[in-house]
Amino acid sequence: MRVRGVQIFAVAGACFALACALPSPAARPGRESAPGGAGSPAPVKATAEPDGPALLFRGASVMTAAGPTLERADVLVVGSKIRAVGAELQAPAGTTVIDAAGRWITPGLIDPHSHLGVYPVPSLPAHSDGNEATGPFKPEVRALESFWPQDPGIQRAVAGGVTTILALPGSANLVGGQGATLHLGRAIAASEMQVAGAPKTMKMACGENPKRVYGDRNQPPDTRMAEVAMLRQELEKARAYEVDAKKGTEYGIAAMQSVVRGDTLIQNHCYRADEMLLRLEMFGEFGVTPRAFHHAVEAYKIAPQLAAAKVGAVVWADWWGSKIEMLDGVPANAAILDAAGVRVSLHSDSPLDIQRLNQQAAASLAAGLRAGIKVDRERAIRWITANPAWILGIDARTGTLEASKDADLVVWSGDPFSIYTHADLVYSGGRKIYDRADPSVFPPTDFELGTRLEP
Amino acid sequence: MIKLLLAVALTGATLHTGDGKPIENGTVIIDGDRIGAVGKNVQIPPGAEVIDVSGSIITPGLVDANSRLGTAEFGTGAPSTVEGTLDEKYGDLRAALRVSDTFNPRAFAIPIAREGGITSILAVPRGGIVQGQSAWIDLSDGGGIRRGRVAVHVSLGGENEAGSRSRKFMRLREVLEDARLFRANRGPYIQNRLRVLAPSAEALEVLARALDREIKVVFEVDRAPDIRAALAIIREQELDAVLVGVEEGWLAAKAIADAKVPVLVDPYANLPEDFDRLQARLDNAALLAKAGVKVAFTLRGESTRAGRLRFGAGIAVANGFDREAALAAITSVPSDIFGMKDEGRIRPGARANLAVWNGDPFEPMSWATRLFIGGKEIDLRTRQDLLTERYR
Numbered sequence: 058m059r060v061r062g063v064q065i066f067a068v069a070g071a072c073f074a075l076a077c078a079l080p081s082p083a084a085r086p087g088r089e090s091a092p093g094g095a096g097s098p099a100p101v102k103a104t105a106e107p108d109g110p111a112l113l114f115r116g117a118s119v120m121t122a123a124g125p126t127l128e129r130a131d132v133l134v135v136g137s138k139i140r141a142v143g144a145e146l147q148a149p150a151g152t153t154v155i156d157a158a159g160r161w162i163t164p165g166l167i168d169p170h171s172h173l174g175v176y177p178v179p180s181l182p183a184h185s186d187g188n189e190a191t192g193p194f195k196p197e198v199r200a201l202e203s204f205w206p207q208d209p210g211i212q213r214a215v216a217g218g219v220t221t222i223l224a225l226p227g228s229a230n231l232v233g234g235q236g237a238t239l240h241l242g243r244a245i246a247a248s249e250m251q252v253a254g255a256p257k258t259m260k261m262a263c264g265e266n267p268k269r270v271y272g273d274r275n276q277p278p279d280t281r282m283a284e285v286a287m288l289r290q291e292l293e294k295a296r297a298y299e300v301d302a303k304k305g306t307e308y309g310i311a312a313m314q315s316v317v318r319g320d321t322l323i324q325n326h327c328y329r330a331d332e333m334l335l336r337l338e339m340f341g342e343f344g345v346t347p348r349a350f351h352h353a354v355e356a357y358k359i360a361p362q363l364a365a366a367k368v369g370a371v372v373w374a375d376w377w378g379s380k381i382e383m384l385d386g387v388p389a390n391a392a393i394l395d396a397a398g399v400r401v402s403l404h405s406d407s408p409l410d411i412q413r414l415n416q417q418a419a420a421s422l423a424a425g426l427r428a429g430i431k432v433d434r435e436r437a438i439r440w441i442t443a444n445p446a447w448i449l450g451i452d453a454r455t456g457t458l459e460a461s462k463d464a465d466l467v468v469w470s471g472d473p474f475s476i477y478t479h480a481d482l483v484y485s486g487g488r489k490i491y492d493r494a495d496p497s498v499f500p501p502t503d504f505e506l507g508t509r510l511e512p
Numbered sequence: 513m514i515k516l517l518l519a520v521a522l523t524g525a526t527l528h529t530g531d532g533k534p535i536e537n538g539t540v541i542i543d544g545d546r547i548g549a550v551g552k553n554v555q556i557p558p559g560a561e562v563i564d565v566s567g568s569i570i571t572p573g574l575v576d577a578n579s580r581l582g583t584a585e586f587g588t589g590a591p592s593t594v595e596g597t598l599d600e601k602y603g604d605l606r607a608a609l610r611v612s613d614t615f616n617p618r619a620f621a622i623p624i625a626r627e628g629g630i631t632s633i634l635a636v637p638r639g640g641i642v643q644g645q646s647a648w649i650d651l652s653d654g655g656g657i658r659r660g661r662v663a664v665h666v667s668l669g670g671e672n673e674a675g676s677r678s679r680k681f682m683r684l685r686e687v688l689e690d691a692r693l694f695r696a697n698r699g700p701y702i703q704n705r706l707r708v709l710a711p712s713a714e715a716l717e718v719l720a721r722a723l724d725r726e727i728k729v730v731f732e733v734d735r736a737p738d739i740r741a742a743l744a745i746i747r748e749q750e751l752d753a754v755l756v757g758v759e760e761g762w763l764a765a766k767a768i769a770d771a772k773v774p775v776l777v778d779p780y781a782n783l784p785e786d787f788d789r790l791q792a793r794l795d796n797a798a799l800l801a802k803a804g805v806k807v808a809f810t811l812r813g814e815s816t817r818a819g820r821l822r823f824g825a826g827i828a829v830a831n832g833f834d835r836e837a838a839l840a841a842i843t844s845v846p847s848d849i850f851g852m853k854d855e856g857r858i859r860p861g862a863r864a865n866l867a868v869w870n871g872d873p874f875e876p877m878s879w880a881t882r883l884f885i886g887g888k889e890i891d892l893r894t895r896q897d898l899l900t901e902r903y904r
Contacts, residue, residue, distance in 0.1 A: 178783045179790070209784055265589050358903045377896070378620060378816040380587040387896040393904050408783055416823065419876035427879050428900050476826030476874050505784070510791050512762060512799055 109136035109487065113148040114468060117157035122164050122442040123457040125435060132162055134464040137486040142458050155482070161473050163438060164458050165220025165465030165485060166414045167445035169324075169371050170351050170404035174224050174239075174247065175200050177208030178408055188227035189234060190270055193278060194291055196259060196316070197309035198234035200224045204247035207502045210408035215241050215491045215499055217412035218467040218480040221252060223449050225351075228262035228326040229270040231278065231288050235312065236260055236324060238449050242490045243499065256450035258348070259316050261288070262326040263336060264382045281332065285339055292317055292343050322348035322450055324371075328382040330358040337366055349448045351404065352376075354386035360397035369400040369448045374420040376406075391440055392425020392432045402445040414441045419474035434474065463487075519543045519557045520887075524566030525868065528836065529858040530843035540570060542864045545887040550858055565868050565882070571839060572856050573631025573865030573885060576821050577846035578730075578756050578776050578810035581633050582619040582649065583611060585815060593619075596639045604674045605687055607715035609644030611635045612660035621816045622651055623894045628819020629873060631865040631885045632847070632855055634662060636730070638813065639673070641680050642666055642687060642711075645718065646730070648852055652885035662850050663728035663754065664718055668738055670788045681741060687711050688749055691719030725752040728850065732756045735788040736763035743771050754849055757812065758800070759785075759792040765803035774806035774849045779828040780820075781812075797841075798832035808846040809838070826874030838874070863887075 112134040119130040121142060131146040132139065148154060175187040186203035189195045204224055214222070221240055226233035237247060238255035263284055272279035278287055295313030300306050315321040323340070325347045327333050333350050340347060349369030350356060354377055356363060356370040363370055372394070377386025387393075394401040403418055405411035422437035446456025455463045464487035471478040483491035492498040501509050520542040527538040527550065541548030541557065549555065556562060585593040595614050596602065602609070615635050625633075631651055637644030643665040648658045668680050675683075690709040694716040700706050701713075709716060721727045731742045734757045743764075746753040755761070756776040761768060768775060777797050784790040801807050809824050811817070825838040833841075840856075847856030854863050864887040871878030883890040 179786045181786065213782060269588070357900070360903075375817050375820065377624075378585060381589045384586070384620070385899055387900050389896075389900045389904070393900070396904075409780055412782075416876050420823075423877045423879055428897070428904065430904065474877055476823055476876060477830045479830065505790075508790060510763065512795070 111135045111140070111149050111152040112464075112484075112487070113146060113152045113154045114157045114162055114466075115154055117160050117162045117468065118472075119458060120161065120163045120435070120438045120473070121458040122438050123459050129158075132458060132466065134466075134484070134487050137464055137488075139458060139460055139462050139464050139466075141460055155468070157468055159471075160481065161469040161471060161478075162458065163218070163415075163467050163469065163473055164442040164456055165467055165483065166218045166441045167221045167402075167449065167456060168214070168219055168405050168411050168414060169223045169349070169402050169445040169448045170406050171214075171222040171224055171411055172227065172406065173210050173214060173222060173408060173411065174204035174206065174208045174237075175226065177205045178210050188229040190227075190229035193231045193267055193271055193287065194309065195226075195230050195234050196232045196312040198226065199237065200226050200234060200260075201237040201247050201251070204237055204239070204250075206244045206247055206250065207504050209502050209505050210411070211241055212499050212502060213408070214411045215483055216480060216493070218415060218469070218473075218483055219411055220465040220467075220483060220485045220490070221446075221449070221451070221455060222411075223258060223324065223445075225258075225260045225324065228260070228266045231262060231267050231284055232291065232313070233260040233262060235321075238451065240485050242485055242488075252449075252451055252455075254451070254454070257312075257315060257321040258324050258449070259312065259321050260324050260326070261347075263332050264326075264328055265380055266326075285335060289339055289342070292340075296343060317343050317345060319345050322448075324349055324351055324448075326351045328352050328354050329385075330355040334359060334362065337362070337368070348450070349400075349402070352383075352406070354383050354390065356399070356401075357387060357390045357393040358385075360394050360399055363394070364398040367400075369402060369444070370394050371402045371404045371445075371448060373406075374403065374417040374424070388421065388424035389428040389430060391421040391437075392428065392430040395425075395432055395436050395440070396430050400444050400447050401440055402448050403440045404445070415469075415473040415478070416476060417441070422474070437474070519548060519560040521554075521556045521560045521562045522565050522570060522866070522868065523556075523562060524564050525568040525570045527858055528569060528571045528839050530572040530840055531857045531859070532836075534836070538570075540858060540866065542866070542884060542887050545864055547858060547860055547862045547864045547866075550860055563882075567870075568881065569869040569871065569873060570858065571629070571867050571869065571873055572843040572858055572862075573867050573883065574629040574821055574842045575632045575846045575856055576630060576810050576814070576818060576842070577634040577808055577850060578636050578812050579633035579818060580636065580638065580813045580815040581621055581625055581630075581651075581818050582615045582617060582635055583815075584638070584813070585619055585621055596637050596644065602640060604640040604683065605642045605711045605715055606637065606640045606644045607642045607664055607687075607718040608712055609637055610647070610661060611637050611644060612647040612657045615647055615649060615657065617649075617653075617656045619815075620895065621818065624816070624896060625818035626651055626883055626885075626890055627880060627892055627894055629822055629867040629869070629880045629883065630818055631867070631883065632658075632852070633818075634846070634850055636813070637665055640667070641674050641683050642715070642719075645727070648850060650886060652888055652890060655885060659852070661718075661727060663730045664722050665730045665732065667732040668742060669732070669734055669757075670786060677738070681745075683710075684745065687715075687719060688723070688745070691716050691723055695720040695723055722751060723749060725750070728752045728754055730754045730756055734759040734792075736760040736791065738788070739764045740767055743767055743773065746771065746773060756810065759789040759796065761805070762793065762796045762799035763791055765800050765805060768800065769804040774808065774845075775800060776808050776810040776812075776846065776849075778812045779809050779824040779831075779833075794827065794831040797828045801833060801837065806845060806849065807833075807841055808849060809841045810846075822873050823876060829874065
């Protein structure tokens, strides 16, 4: 955890909600021309063609995230899509065969809560672009327009098997801005990384961070009750909003109107059970439901309510207690939620932990087993693949290894739940984006080019 | 009470001793607060309580020798739970500060760390340039401080609340010279006949002890050139030193090895987190060990997630560090570095700090099933477990 460049405690590099709530002293307004919330930028991800070259991964243990683990199974990829998963698949002529015997294949991992690119490394005031903490409502700002594609953390996340993230603004604000659903990979501009057809998302926050950031300046909100009251008023304003021809579109209110209409997914940073229930009630007044509560360390206390409301929970394996609202975090959180039927996902919130989502799934599974909860590996793999895909609203195209899904997959050197296992190969849309044996596939970012030394 | 007097025999496990080869199907005798016999064919003392832990792995209790357990919890929203961080009121020369004065043995995070197999820590100060004196802590209930003034800690490196890199090195040199003058002129100092010395009298005593090599000096330093500069000061002042952090250590591995200065490194660290750590890499520990440096692992100030230490050891193994050496790096090596030579190993006469695991302790799918500190079995049920039972 870093606060203004001074490490207090916790694993170095962790950029969890507290740190990310702090505005940089050097924060500046975004580009004035940025029309947050308007239009739909053209996705330009360079994927392979639907009927392009074929790849056959032969003889792996395949965790599809959609059923039992398949032993000695094959995965056939044609162009950007998965064509088939099963035993002894026939390969079309010209197929490149990749021997995966003894190795494991999973879907590409998905992190539904990352600050890569917006709080990149090196973590410097010059790079601190995650919180537009100049007012508690900033629905018009977009993480896409802060995202630095040269963040050296991206390459390391891919080396950990991550293919897709939701890059989010920080939690200083009640409404922090729009998230960016991105394919990880090399790019000049973040817009090249966007996942085509991904729904819009809006980052919101409750609890300690907004009231501290603004309360410390003697501005509202200074209390939790003001946080709810102010957001309620903002939603009401958005519901009644009509474009005034003379003023032109007010992009912030328009973006909030999209939230009230249910067209933008609410991704709500929230720790405590009581606050999550209050939020559900308050959003209910407007007929909307958040897509997911993020961090959600107390979600296990309200698992049946979350399941009934069909709200996702984005949680950690072992984060708790770094601030008071995190006091009641438990490592069995994910397992309890899964057993109760909640769409539960793990997340990193950190450029270190994003490299080890698979190990986080293993630790969460072990915590569930230790507590005697009925969970298994096939459920646990969904916490870092299928379920975050749903939370991002992209589950129709990615998150499982099934025919017609995007060919986002990882070939692991062994059991992905082992600490000793490495991602050997990572594919995104049928394109190889990482090869542990060939650094040229994902070479150093421009930042590290020519400065990175080797033994 | 009677039970405490009887020996306990843990039987049928694979013993990873922390400083030697594994023993299959071994027995460990716990005799009071010490380890009795260890081995394959051990005579179980009459009346001993026999605990069959067949199929388990037993290791020494784990040690993090750069920990904030008991001195840092809950962050800015609960400032009374965090000791000595950003508070500039202390000044930057805090040699007189003793963590043993403020360590909280009832910190919420301690039982959770024990669940991760941690039985001892070096509780370190934080903040300023000369940060204060660390304490070696036994994490059992009612355990607490085993040794109160283990090392004096110095933090160097780039700009932070203690000023620039240049200022830190300058101040360190100044105070060490002050301490040298003080050490040679205690009488004149008391009579007020010396020039003005920057540190307080108490701080000067501590630094004089460091110059006498009676107390270790731990340097927190990451950038390779800073490591070399710290080594120069260590050499000039003839300090008994340890380095912590050392994320660019692999670039100065030979110099560190030649200086015979041990290091504490974080096996997770692989990000160019700032300009002091542009060359951080996962095989740093392996490269240092290969060059002959004595390496221990730390999570470097972790508190709430201290139980990750064992995964850190696994990460080091996955990146080229020897497996048994990795266990030593979280048991016997940190104990030895700080002179606690009766800890961190399964050996007759050693302190009975033992963790029993249901699988490879470095694996996230395994967990500790039993834990002994100073021969006493610890109840591994945490507040988190109670919350889980209440709400599941």
